[in-house]
Amino acid sequence: MKFDVLTLFPDLVDRILSESIIGRARAAGIIEVKAHQIRDFACNKHNNVDDTPYGGGNGMVMAAPPIDRCFKAVLADLPADERRRIVYLSPKGARFDQAAAKRLAEYDRLILLCGHYEGVDQRVVDRYVDEEISIGDYVLTGGELPACIVVDAVSRLIDGVLASPECHEDESIASGLLEYPQYTRPPVFEGEEVPAILLSGDHAKIDAWRLERALELTKERRPDLYDAYLAAHPPKQKKARRTPQKGPAEGDASC
Ligand SMILES: C[S@@+](CC[C@H](N)C(=O)[O-])C[C@H]1O[C@@H](n2cnc3c(N)ncnc32)[C@H](O)[C@@H]1O
Incomplete structure (x- = not known):
């Protein structure tokens, strides 16, 4: 381009x-x-x-x-x-x-x-x-x-600019929802812990947690997006998207 x-x-x-x-x-x-x-x-x-x-x-x-x-x-x-x-x-x-x-x-x-x-x-x-x-x-x-x-x-949408296509598909707005909260090391920062589920290694539960947080946030801040998302994803299909569970890697910030 x-x-x-x-x-x-x-x-x-x-x-x-x-x-x-x-x-x-x-x-x-x-x-x-x-x-x-x-x-x-x-x-x-x-x-x-x-x-x-x-x-x-x-x-x-x-x-x-x-x-x-x-x-x-x-x-x-x-x-x-x-x-x-x-x-x-x-x-x-x-x-x-x-x-x-x-x-x-x-x-x-x-x-x-x-x-x-x-x-x-x-x-x-x-x-x-x-x-x-x-x-x-x-x-x-x-x-x-x-x-x-x-x-x-x-x-960001051009092939090769980001590390992988999921990087932009998964973002706020592009996914149809505002993104769930993100955390990285350390696990405890000034007494505040990272939500335990994110350290569990259970990908299905992590995805479900993230989708729930994303839905909550979108409903609160962008009801227009929330309604559009629900219309496009009737409740039965509301499945968490599988996100690869990587631990935070030093210097990998290319999304
Ligand atoms: C001060 S603005 C001109 C505004 C113009 N007199 C008007 O009332 O529509 C100067 C230039 O800044 C750019 N610009 C200012 N605000 C912008 C915006 N919200 N989106 C895109 N370009 C903007 C445009 O290229 C514009 O020609």
């Missing part, structure tokens, strides 16, 4: 996506992330990329010509048969969720446009963008953090 991020702050994007699991996936060539500096495509002597909004109002708008030239450079010479999607990160977009991450993970390339200031000239959105995505009902100063969130959530 390839990601191209069009931004005024490529170093920010690059730095965030250079650490931990995503950084390792990039180093291993499983995913590719290129951050493109829109300012490099400015054609005026001060490299300006923004201007005041027509019709008046606050702030500055990112102008169409540099973004257009940046898109043209990114899109030049891409394979014709590549499945790609162009996304503008915007508070006006559809709310990003796990289903959207899964859908976007089907593409070969995602091209992500990050706005700044008051956003970008609508004409580049109309010309290039397939969809607008918001990461939530709040307004940030720029699209760089949203773009990194999309890259992270999508990359």
Whole structure:
């Protein structure tokens, strides 16, 4: 999977996506992330990329010509048969969720446009963008953090990025429920013990305990998910999923 991020702050994007699991996936060539500096495509002597909004109002708008030239450079010479999607990160977009991450993970390339200031000239959105995505009902100063969130959530679904597919299937939301509480060594921390069942070695009981905790938590915090889960899993089928019972291993944090 390839990601191209069009931004005024490529170093920010690059730095965030250079650490931990995503950084390792990039180093291993499983995913590719290129951050493109829109300012490099400015054609005026001060490299300006923004201007005041027509019709008046606050702030500055990112102008169409540099973004257009940046898109043209990114899109030049891409394979014709590549499945790609162009996304503008915007508070006006559809709310990003796990289903959207899964859908976007089907593409070969995602091209992500990050706005700044008051956003970008609508004409580049109309010309290039397939969809607008918001990461939530709040307004940030720029699209760089949203773009990194999309890259992270999508990359986790790409084969080889996590240690095993169960890593993401088993998570909160992806599984349909919020995840059960997790514990690791030491077994007693400042007088607080790990639930005894988790040390029992009885996988069926552990799975049943985890499912119960997950159901409780989801019912309390996300009744919408809880109802959807019950509708999809009528009580008789409510079986605990078998999770491999490993003791905590040093440094194995790749989920
Ligand atoms: C200050 S915002 C612009 C907000 C715009 N004037 C509006 O009211 O819709 C600057 C940029 O940050 C990004 N951004 C801000 N909040 C976002 C969110 N919730 N989701 C995705 N991108 C966001 C977008 O790329 C946007 O162009």
